[in-house]
Amino acid sequence: MSQEPLYIQIKQYIEDRIDQGVWSVGERISTEMELTEQFAVSRMTVNKAIRDLVGQGKLERRPRLGTFVTSPAEKAQSPLLDTRNIAKEVAARGKQYSSEVVRHEATKADQLIATKLGVMLGSAVYYSEILHKENDKPIQLECRWVNAKYTPKYHQQDFTQTTPNEYLTENCPMTAVEHTVEAITCDEQIARLLEMAVTEPCLLLHRRTWSEDKLISTALLYHPGSRYQLSSKIEL
Structure with a gap:
């Protein structure tokens, strides 16, 4: 089992799904509740993983719609x-x-x-x-x-x-x-x-x-x- 903190493991899981094309640009990822149940962790842990990815420009939150994969930003x-x-x-x-x-x-x-x-x-x-x-x-x-x-x-x-x-x-x-x-x-x-x-x-x-x-x-x-x-x- 990975020794990484749980939120890092969830973050890596989301990034892997994006890199593998399971979730493409513009597509909504699993909800926080679904990820909470999948990994058997608190919603706060899932929220931190998603917040980090939003901060890195890889995900975008849309009120009442969910969290979506964004296109790679031009640096x-x-x-x-x-x-x-x-x-x-x-x-x-x-x-x-x-x-x-x-x-x-x-x-x-x-x-x-x-x-x-x-x-x-x-x-x-x-x-x-x-x-x-x-x-x-x-x-x-x-x-x-x-x-x-x-x-x-x-x-x-x-x-x-x-x-x-x-x-x-x-x-x-x-x-x-x-x-x-x-x-x-x-x-x-x-x-x-x-x-x-x-x-x-x-x-x-x-x-x-x-x-x-x-x-x-x-x-x-x-x-x-x-x-x-x-x-x-x-x-x-």
């Missing part, structure tokens, strides 16, 4: 080896861009940020946390710290009208960038902002940028794995 995509303005990326795909400013403040560098930005502990830095959306669906949570010495007006910007990338590109032209990518399980707060299940893979891009010899910013860019992908192209 948003960004170049891994470049630092483009996400608003322009979204527009280039023919989609509507919008953003939500979660936090935007002046603060002081703790030990981690001081190390990342190459500044003294307690130095003045600016922090912005922006939720970027495509057609009103979150695709990136950008958490960015910038060196206040080189960007004195950063905290005065209205990031509902522009993006940190656009401001920094105009005022501190980037000459070097450092990227690290990892797959993580994000915490509940980040999952809530990105409208994803906590069990869904999350792509985290660590980014640092320089302008000439000045280290300007360090950022954490979170993306829902089911709705986003990073790509690169290398000429040989």
